[in-house]
Amino acid sequence: MQRITAKYYIETPYELEKAAQVLAGEQSSGTFVEVPGETAELKSRFAARVESIAPLETVTEPAIPGATSKTGKYQRAMIEVSWSIENFGYNLPVMISTLQGNLYELTQFTGLKLMDIELPDLYSEQFKGPKFGIEGCRKLTDVYNRPLIGTIIKPSIGMTPEQTAELVKTLVEAGIDFIKDDELLGSSANSPFDKRVDAVMRVINDHADKTGKKVMYAFNISDEIDEMKRNYQKIVRNGGTCAMISLNSVGISATRKICEIGELAIHGHRNGWGMMNRHPLLGIEFPAYQKLWRLAGVDQIHVNGIQNKFWESDDSVVRSIEACLKPILNGTTVLPVVSSGQWGGQAPETYRRTKTVDLLYMAGGGIMAHPMGPAGGVRALHQAWEAAVDGLSIEQAALKYPEFGKSVEKFDSK
C-alpha cells in the first residue's frame, strides 16, 4: 500500500533512534502499557515507520520546555516517518491529526517541526488540487508574463460599501489587477457583506464593460459554513471571480467544501501563521503547510514578501514561493501571494532569487500614496517588474522609469 512520508526537524534529550520510534508509535498505535490485540501483523500493516534519521548539531539548552536531558545535551536531527495511507485514506483532518497531532506533547522532544510532506501517487487520483491555480487566475484576470498586481482595501475596517466602491473605482481606473478585503473585515456593522459586493461589483463590472478588463476582487467570506456558501453564491451572482478565506480561522474541512464548488478562485489568507511557525523548532514549515491547503483546493496562498515589515527572513519567503510553484497533484500549482510592506523596490531581489513572475504581488501605500496618484503607483509596479526581469538594479530602474523613480524617492528607506 502507498505511504505518505513526513519530514520533521527534531530536538531530543534522548537517543535519536528511540525518540523517533516513540513518535512513530504514538502516531500509530501507542499506549503506555502493552495491551491485548496489538499483534505483530497489525503492527506491520498499520504502524508508522521511521524511514531515515540524519543527525545534526547538539545543543546544551532545550529549544522548548517540557523535558530535561540527564546528560545536559539535546540532539537535533532531521527525521522521516511514513504511514500507510490505509490509516487515514483521503480524510484530510485525520491525516493532519496523524502528521501533526499529539506528537508535539511528547517529552521525548524539546523541539519538533513538520518540515515537509511527500504525498503518494494515489492522492493525485483522489484530490483534484486547486481548480484555478496560477493559470486559472491568469485567465480570470487576463494578465500574462508579469505578476498580477494587487492591493488591500485600507483602512481594514470601518468604511461603508460606498466608500469601498469609491476606492475600488480609483484602483480599477489606475489599472490594478486584483483587490482584496482585509482579513479583519467580514460583514461589519457598516459594511454588510451583500451591500459591499453590490457596490464593488457594480464598479468592477462597469469597468469591465468599458475596457474589457475584469479586475479580480477577493471578498472575505470567512464565516460559518452556511454563511460562506451563501456569500460565495452572492459573489457568483454578481459576476465576481474570487473569494477569500482565512485558512487557520475557518479550518480545512469548511475550506475544502467551499473550494469544491469550483466557480470562484479561492484566495487563502494565512493569518495566525506566526503562531505555528515563528519558533524555529515548533510547529510547521510552509512547504508542508501549503501542501495541506492545495489538497483542500486553495488557488492562492500568502507567502509574505522579500524585505517584509514582519519578522520573517527573505530565505524563508523564497522557500515558500518555490514550494508553491512546484507542481503536485497532476501538475497543479497554487499562486503565491506576495505582500507586507511591498512597494516595488523588492521586485528586483524577489526576481533575482525566485526567477518567477508567477506571483500575485500586493502593494498598499505603494499604490495609494504614490506621488503621481494610484495610476502612477500601479505603473511603477509594472515598471519595477519589467526592470526586475531585465536585471536592472533599483537605481537603474529609477532612472529609466519616472513613476518607479518617484516610488524610490518616497518609499525606499535605505
Next chain:
Amino acid sequence: MQRITAKYYIETPYELEKAAQVLAGEQSSGTFVEVPGETAELKSRFAARVESIAPLETVTEPAIPGATSKTGKYQRAMIEVSWSIENFGYNLPVMISTLQGNLYELTQFTGLKLMDIELPDLYSEQFKGPKFGIEGCRKLTDVYNRPLIGTIIKPSIGMTPEQTAELVKTLVEAGIDFIKDDELLGSSANSPFDKRVDAVMRVINDHADKTGKKVMYAFNISDEIDEMKRNYQKIVRNGGTCAMISLNSVGISATRKICEIGELAIHGHRNGWGMMNRHPLLGIEFPAYQKLWRLAGVDQIHVNGIQNKFWESDDSVVRSIEACLKPILNGTTVLPVVSSGQWGGQAPETYRRTKTVDLLYMAGGGIMAHPMGPAGGVRALHQAWEAAVDGLSIEQAALKYPEFGKSVEKFDSK
C-alpha cells in the same frame, strides 16, 4: 457598543505602550503608510483600544526570534486590548483573525501569547454554547456525583469493527461509562466507519436493553463537512449519543455546523494543541482556547491530566479544568476530559487541587491491564475517586479498597 477584551502575555524590544498600540493598530486599521479615508471618526468607532498594561520582568534574550533590541533588553508585560463587536459581529473566524491573526508576525514582539478572552453580554444572546455540557453528558450516561469513567480503544488503528466491538463488550460489562475512538482512526481500510458504528452500537444497545445503562461512545467523525454530517446521522440512527471531532484538524467553521445539529454530545479532541501552546511566549493558552470552542458548541474538551505522560505541568492542567468549569454563555459549561497516563492514582491530587468530580476521567492500561481484569480496573477507578473525595491518601485508599490496591501495586511508578 459592547466590546470583546483579549489579554496577551507579551515580550517586546520596544516601549510597552508603543508595542501595544502597534498590536491594536495592526488588528484594526494598520498599514505602513497613512492612507486617505482613515478619519478620526472611523478610528474611534472601529479602532482596537489598549485597555491596560501591566509590566513584568525584563530579560536579555528574546523568547522567540525575529527582532532584536537595541538596548539589549526585552520587556515582558500582560496587556489587555479590546475591540468593538461591531468589527466582526458574531462571525467566529473573523473574530479569531482579529484576536490571533497577523499579530504573531510583528517585529514589535519577541513573545506573544493570547491568555484569555472576555466575551460581551451580547454573545450570550447570540451563542447558545454547548447543547449538553456537563449536565447533559451526565443525563445521557446517567452518572452523577462522580466523574464519568472512560477509556480509548487501543491499539489506535488496525482493529476490525468486530475486534473493536469485542473490546467494547468487555468494557461495557466491566461497567465503564464512556469509550472513544482514537483520533488516528476515522474510517480506515479495515475499520470502515459505518461497520464500526453497527458493530459497536449493537453491543452498547444490547447492554442498555439488559441493564438500563447506555454507555456513551465517541465515534471519530472528523472529516470533510458532508462526510461528518453523514457519519453524525449514522450514529444518531444507531442510537449513539456522542461524536468526536479533532478540533484543530477540522477547524471551527465545520465544527460549529456539526455542533448546531444538537442531537449528539460533541467530544472535542485538541490534538495538535502542543504546537500552539508548548512555548510559554507563543500561541494561545487554554482559558482562551476553550472559550472559542464553547462558542462553537463543543460539549467535552480535552485538558490532559495531573501527572500526565506528556510535557504539561500540573498547574497548567488545573487552570484548564477550572476554565472549563466556569460558566459562560448563559451558565453553560463544558465537560473537561482528563487523560494521558491516568490510572486512578492521580485522582486524590486532581480532586485536592480542583475540588470537582465534574470530569470525564479517561484511563487506558489502567483499565485493560488491571490485574483483576477490566471490571476490576473500572471498580478501582470508582474507588480512587471515592477515596479522593473522602480525602484519603493513595496509601490509605490502597488499604481500604482491594481493586485500587492492585492498581497501586501495578501502576504506581513512585
